[in-house]
Amino acid sequence: xxxxxxxxxxxxxxxxxxxxxxxxxxxxxxxxxxxxxxxxxxxxxxxxxxxxxxxxxxxxxxxxxxxxxxxxxxxxxxxxxxxxxxxxxxxxxxxxxxxxxxxxxxxxxxxxxxxxxxxxxxxxxxxxxxxxxxxxxxxxxxxxxxxxxxxxxxxxxxxxxxxxxxxxxxxxxxxxxxxxxxxxxxxxxxxxxxxxxxxxxxxxxxxxxxxxxxxxxxxxxxxxxxxxxxxxxxxxxxxxxxxxxxxxxxxxxxxxx
Amino acid sequence: xxxxxxxxxxxxxxxxxxxxxxxxxxxxxxxxxxxxxxxxxxxxxxxxxxxxxxxxxxxxxxxxxxxxxxxxxxxxxxxxxxxxxxxxxxxxxxxxxxxxxxxxxxxxxxxxxxxxxxxxxxxxxxxxxxxxxxxxxxxxxxxxxxxxxxxxxxxxxxxxxxxxxxxxxxxxxxxxxxxxxxxxxxxxxxxxxxxxxxxxxxxxxxxxxxxxxxxxxxxxxxxxxxxxxxxxxxxxxxxxxxxxxxxxxxxxxxxxxxxxxxxxxxxxxxxxxxxxxxxxxxxxxxxxxxxxxxxxxxxxxxxxxxxxxxxxxxxxxxxxxxxxxxxxxxxxxxxxxxxxxxxxxxxxxxxxxxxxxxxxxxxxxxxxxxxxxxxxxxxxxxxxxxxxxxxxxxxxxxxxxxxxxxxxxxxxxxxxxxxxxxxxxxxxxxxxxxxxxxxxxxxxxxxxxxxxxxxxxxxxxxxxxxxxxxxxxxxxxxxxxxxxxxxxxxxxxxxxxxxxxxxxxxxxxxxxxxxxxxxxxxxxxxxxxxxxxxxxxxxxxxxxxxxxxxxxxxxxxxxxxxxxxxxxxxxxxxxxxxxxxxxxxxxxxxxxxxxxxxxxxxxxxxxxxxxxxxxxxxxxxxxxxxxxxxxxxxxx
Numbered sequence: 060x061x062x063x064x065x066x067x068x069x070x071x072x073x074x075x076x077x078x079x080x081x082x083x084x085x086x087x088x089x090x091x092x093x094x095x096x097x098x099x100x101x102x103x104x105x106x107x108x109x110x111x112x113x114x115x116x117x118x119x120x121x122x123x124x125x126x127x128x129x130x131x132x133x134x135x136x137x138x139x140x141x142x143x144x145x146x147x148x149x150x151x152x153x154x155x156x157x158x159x160x161x162x163x164x165x166x167x168x169x170x171x172x173x174x175x176x177x178x179x180x181x182x183x184x185x186x187x188x189x190x191x192x193x194x195x196x197x198x199x200x201x202x203x204x205x206x207x208x209x210x211x212x213x214x215x216x217x218x219x220x221x222x223x224x225x226x227x228x229x230x231x232x233x234x235x236x237x238x239x240x241x242x243x244x245x246x247x248x249x250x251x252x253x254x255x256x257x258x259x260x261x262x263x264x265x266x267x268x269x270x271x272x273x274x275x276x277x278x279x280x281x282x283x284x285x286x287x288x289x290x291x292x293x294x295x296x297x298x299x300x301x302x303x304x305x306x307x308x309x310x311x312x313x314x315x316x
Numbered sequence: 317x318x319x320x321x322x323x324x325x326x327x328x329x330x331x332x333x334x335x336x337x338x339x340x341x342x343x344x345x346x347x348x349x350x351x352x353x354x355x356x357x358x359x360x361x362x363x364x365x366x367x368x369x370x371x372x373x374x375x376x377x378x379x380x381x382x383x384x385x386x387x388x389x390x391x392x393x394x395x396x397x398x399x400x401x402x403x404x405x406x407x408x409x410x411x412x413x414x415x416x417x418x419x420x421x422x423x424x425x426x427x428x429x430x431x432x433x434x435x436x437x438x439x440x441x442x443x444x445x446x447x448x449x450x451x452x453x454x455x456x457x458x459x460x461x462x463x464x465x466x467x468x469x470x471x472x473x474x475x476x477x478x479x480x481x482x483x484x485x486x487x488x489x490x491x492x493x494x495x496x497x498x499x500x501x502x503x504x505x506x507x508x509x510x511x512x513x514x515x516x517x518x519x520x521x522x523x524x525x526x527x528x529x530x531x532x533x534x535x536x537x538x539x540x541x542x543x544x545x546x547x548x549x550x551x552x553x554x555x556x557x558x559x560x561x562x563x564x565x566x567x568x569x570x571x572x573x574x575x576x577x578x579x580x581x582x583x584x585x586x587x588x589x590x591x592x593x594x595x596x597x598x599x600x601x602x603x604x605x606x607x608x609x610x611x612x613x614x615x616x617x618x619x620x621x622x623x624x625x626x627x628x629x630x631x632x633x634x635x636x637x638x639x640x641x642x643x644x645x646x647x648x649x650x651x652x653x654x655x656x657x658x659x660x661x662x663x664x665x666x667x668x669x670x671x672x673x674x675x676x677x678x679x680x681x682x683x684x685x686x687x688x689x690x691x692x693x694x695x696x697x698x699x700x701x702x703x704x705x706x707x708x709x710x711x712x713x714x715x716x717x718x719x720x721x722x723x724x725x726x727x728x729x730x731x732x733x734x735x736x737x738x739x740x741x742x743x744x745x746x747x748x749x750x751x752x753x754x755x756x757x758x759x760x761x762x763x764x765x766x767x768x769x770x771x772x773x774x775x776x777x778x779x780x781x782x783x784x785x786x787x788x789x790x791x792x793x794x795x796x797x798x799x800x801x802x803x804x805x806x807x808x809x810x811x812x813x814x815x816x817x818x819x820x821x822x823x824x825x826x827x828x829x830x831x832x833x834x835x836x837x838x839x840x841x842x843x844x845x846x847x848x849x850x851x852x853x854x855x856x857x858x859x860x861x862x863x864x865x866x867x868x869x870x871x872x873x874x875x876x877x878x879x880x881x882x883x884x885x886x887x888x889x890x891x892x893x894x895x896x897x898x899x900x901x902x903x904x905x906x907x908x909x910x911x912x913x914x915x916x917x918x919x920x921x922x923x924x925x926x927x928x929x930x931x932x933x934x935x936x937x938x939x940x941x942x943x944x945x946x947x948x949x950x951x952x
Contacts, residue, residue, distance in 0.1 A: 076864060076865075090593070091590075091591050091593065092702075093590045093591055093701075093702070094590075094591065094593045094594075095595070095700075097595065098593045098594060098595050099593070101593065101595050101815070102593045105813050105815050105816070107859075108813045108814070108815075108857060108859055108868060109811075109812075109813050109816075109857070111809075111857060111859055112859060113859050113860045114859070114867070114868060116865050116867055118383070119557055120382070120387055120389070120556040120557050120558050121389060121391065121392045121556040121557075122556070122557060122595060122596050122598075123392055123598055123599075125391055125392050125478065125481055126386075126387045126389070126391050126392060126556065127384075127386070127387065128382070128383070128387050144699060148699055148700070150699070150700065150702065152702050173527060173865060174864070174865045177865065179383070180383060180384065181383065181384070181504065183384065184384050184385070184386075184492070184504075187489070187492050188492045188495045188496050189496065190496065191489060191492060192447070192489035192490060192492050192493040192496075193446070193447050193448045193489070194493060195443070195446040195447050195490070196371045197367075197368045197371060197443055197490075197765045197766070197769070199446075200439070200442040200443045200445070200446035201442065201446070202442055203401070203441045203442045203444075203445040203451075203459055204401075204403060204458050204459055206445060206446075207456070207457030207458065208453055208457050209453070209455075209457050210453045210454065210455050210457070213450050213451070213452070213453040214450075214453075216448070216450040217450040217475055217476065217482070220450050220482060220485060221476075221478060221481070223481075224384065224386055247448065247450070248448050251448050251450070253445070253446055253447070253448050254448055
C-alpha cells in the first residue's frame with residue numbers, strides 16, 4: 060500500500076494576529092500521496108513543534124467536509140483545485156512531485172484574519188441571527204405529517220439547506236459578496252410552507268444586516284457556485300432578489316395605504 | 317459519603333414521565349427571567365436546550381469552543397433519527413422502540429429513562445418539521461422512513477446522508493432566534509476548563525478565551541454540560557478533531573461521578589488507517605453491508621491484488637460464523653470478527669483491513685442499481701482512497717465512534733452535584749453497553765427539547781439556588797488553578813510533541829482497552845498509561861504563549877485529561893468481569909466466542925468517584941428490569 064512520497068515546496072501565509080502584517084513563508088515537505096492536505100499541515104506542524112517552533116494556525120474539525128470549519132485558499136482557489144469538496148477532503152495525490160503550493164487564508168473585508176490561516180467568519184452568524192429561522196416554540200408543533208410538502212419542494216429546500224457555512228463563496232467573489240450564503244438560507248426557509256409567515260420580513264432583515272457587515276454586492280460572475288463545496292446553485296440568489304423586491308413592494312404598498 | 321439516588325418515579329412505566337412532570341415544581345413565568353443558566357456545548361443537546369430554556373424565559377449563557385455553534389460534531393451524523401411514529405403501519409410503538417433500545421444496550425441501561433426517550437421521540441420529529449428541517453418525503457408529501465440495524469420496523473427519519481446537519485441547523489436556528497430576542501447570549505471560541513462548585517452546588521464555569529487567551533469566569537444558578545463523548549481518547553476515531561472530554565472530566569475532578577467509562581462503541585465500517593500521518597478515521601455508512609460482502613484471504617500475509625484471489629481462497633468470515641445475520645451482524649460482533657482475522661495476519665496484505673466487496677451485487681443487480689443505492693458513498697470512498705470501489709473491493713476496518721459511558725445523572729439528568737446537569741452523549745443514561753444506530757440524535761434532542769426544560773424548573777424551584785458573584789473566593793481559586801495548569805503546560809519545554817504522546821496513548825487504548833480486552837492487557841494498560849502520564853508532565857513541549865491563539869496548548873490540556881480518563885476506562889473494564897455490548901472481555905465468552913453477560917453480579921451502573929492521587933471509589937446503581945426480561949443475544 061506504500062506509495063512514492065512527494066517532495067513539495069509550500070508557500071504559507073503567516074500572520075501573528077489581526078493587527079500585524081503577514082507574509083508568505085517557505086517550507087519544504089515530503090508527504091505521502093495518500094495523506095490529506097490538512098494531514099500534511101499536521102505533519103509539518105508536528106515537525107515545527109518538535110523543533111520548539113510555533114506551528115501554523117489553521118482550523119478544521121470534522122475532516123469529512125460537513126462542519127464547514129476548514130477553508131484555505133490553495134493556489135488561488137478556495138478549497139483548492141478539485142471542485143465540490145472542502146479543504147479537508149483534498150488529498151495529496153492531486154499534486155505532483157516538485158510542485159510549489161501557495162496556501163492563504165480566505166480573504167474578505169468581513170472575514171478578518173485572526174492568525175496565520177485562521178479567519179473570523181462570525182459575520183455569517185450575525186446574519187442568521189437576524190431572522191434566519193422559523194419561529195416555532197417547543198410544545199406547539201402539530202403532528203409532523205399534518206404538513207404535506209411535495210417531494211420536489213422538500214428536495215429543493217434540502218439542496219439550499221446543505222450549505223456548510225464555510226465562506227468559500229465570499230472568498231471566491233471579487234466583491235466578497237455573501238449573496239450565495241444568505242440566499243441559500245432564505246430559499247431553504249422560504250420554499251417550505253412552514254417558512255411562509257415570516258418570509259418577507261426575513262429577507263428584509265437578513266439583507267440589511269448583510270449590507271451593514273461589509274459584504275459586497277453580487278455582479279453575477281458565479282465564482283461562488285463554482286467554488287462551493289456543496290455546489291449550491293446561484294438560482295437561489297435570483298430567488299432571494301425576487302423575494303426582496305416583493306418585500307419592498309409590500310412595504311411601499313402598506314405605506315401608501 | 318455519596319448516595320446514588322436515581323429518582324426514578326414510581327408507577328407503571330408508561331405513566332412515570334407523565335406523573336413526574338405533574339409532580340415537578342414550576343417556576344412562574346415572571347420569575348424565570350431572574351434565573352441564569354449556563355449551557356456548555358452547541359451540538360444537538362446543547363443547542364436544543366439553549367433554545368428551549370430561552371423560549372421559557374430563562375436568561376441563558378451558551379458556550380462553544382467553535383467559531384460558530386453550527387460546527388458542533390452532531391453536524392456530521394449521517395444516517396437518521398429514530399422515532400416511534402408508526403407512520404409505516406408496520407407495528408412500531410413506543411414500547412417496541414423502548415424494547416429494542418434496552419435489548420440493543422445489552423441490558424445495561426435504565427428502563428425508566430429509555431422508556432421516556434421512546435415516549436418523546438415522536439414529538440422530536442414534529443418539532444423539527446415545524447422548524448423547517450427538510451426531511452426526505454414521499455411523492456404524496458408525507459415523511460419517508462428507512463430501517464436501521466437492531467430493528468425490524470422502518471422508524472428512521474432522514475435527510476439524505478446529512479440528517480445530523482439538518483437537525484443541528486434546525487436546533488441552532490431556534491437558538492439563533494432566542495439570541496435575536498435577547499434570551500440567549502452565545503459565547504463562541506470559549507473552552508470550558510473548570511467547574512465552580514460552592515457549598516456543594518454547581519455555580520459557574522471557568523473558560524479560556526481561545527483568541528485572547530484570557531481566563532474568564534461566569535456564574536449562574538445552574539450549569540448544563542452538553543459537551544459530547546470521549547472517543548478521541550483513542551487518538552484515531554470517527555469524532556471530529558476537536559471533540560474532547562475536558563468539560564466532563566474537569567467536572568468529574570470536582571466531584572461528578574463518571575459512569576460506565578469502559579462502554580465504548582467501535583463501528584465496524586470505517587476507512588482503515590493508511591499511514592502514520594493519519595489524523596482521523598472516516599465512517600462509511602453501515603447500510604453498505606446490505607449489499608457488500610465482507611471477506612479476507614484464507615492465507616496469512618497474502619500480498620495478491622484482491623481481484624486475483626480466487627473464490628475458493630476467500631473467507632467470507634461473517635457469513636461463515638453468523639449464517640443467519642451474515643454481513644449484517646450487529647456492530648460489536650462484526651467489529652470483533654474483523655479484528656480476529658486481522659490479528660491472525662489474514663487482513664489486507666497482512667495489515668489491519670478487510671475487504672467489503674460489491675462484485676457479486678454488481679453482477680446480480682447491475683452497476684446502475686448499486687450506483688443509485690450507494691453512489692455518494694462510493695464517491696466519498698474514491699475521494700479519500702483514490703480507488704474505484706466498483707472495480708476494486710473497498711477496504712474497511714473498525715474504529716472508535718461513540719461512547720455510551722459519561723457523567724452519571726439521575727432521572728432528571730442531574731449529576732450527583734446539585735445544579736450540574738449533563739445531557740446528550742456526555743451523560744451515560746440511555747444506551748447501556750451498546751447504542752443502536754440513529755438513536756444518538758434522538759437522545760440529544762430529547763434531552764434538550766423535552767426533558768431539561770422540565771427538570772431544570774424543578775431544580776430551581778426546589779433548591780432555590782442563589783447566584784454567586786464571580787468575585788467570590790472560590791471563583792478566584794478555580795481561575796488560579798486553571799492559570800496554573802496553563803503555565804505548567806507551557807513551562808515543561810520537553811522533547812515530545814503533544815500529538816506524539818496522544819498517538820502513543822491511543823495505541824495503548826486501542827490495543828488493550830479497545831474491541832477486545834483481558835485482565836493481563838488491562839493491567840498492563842493501567843501501568844503504561846501512568847508511565848505515559850509522567851512522561852507527558854516531564855517531557856512534553858508546548859510552544860508559544862498562553863496570551864493568544866495557541867492550538868497546541870488547547871490540545872495539550874485535552875491530552876492531559878485523556879491520560880487520566882484512559883486509566884479510569886481501563887480500571888472500569890478490568891473490574892467488569894463479564895462481556896456485554898461494546899465491552900468484550902476475552903475471559904468471559906461462550907465456547908462459540910459469544911459474549912457472556914453476568915446479570916447475577918454485574919447488572920449495575922458503575923459510577924466512579926475520583927479520590928486524591930488517582931484513586932477511584934466505585935459506587936453501584938443496581939439495574940432492575942421489570943418490563944423487558946434480560947435474555948442472551950445470539951446472531952447465529
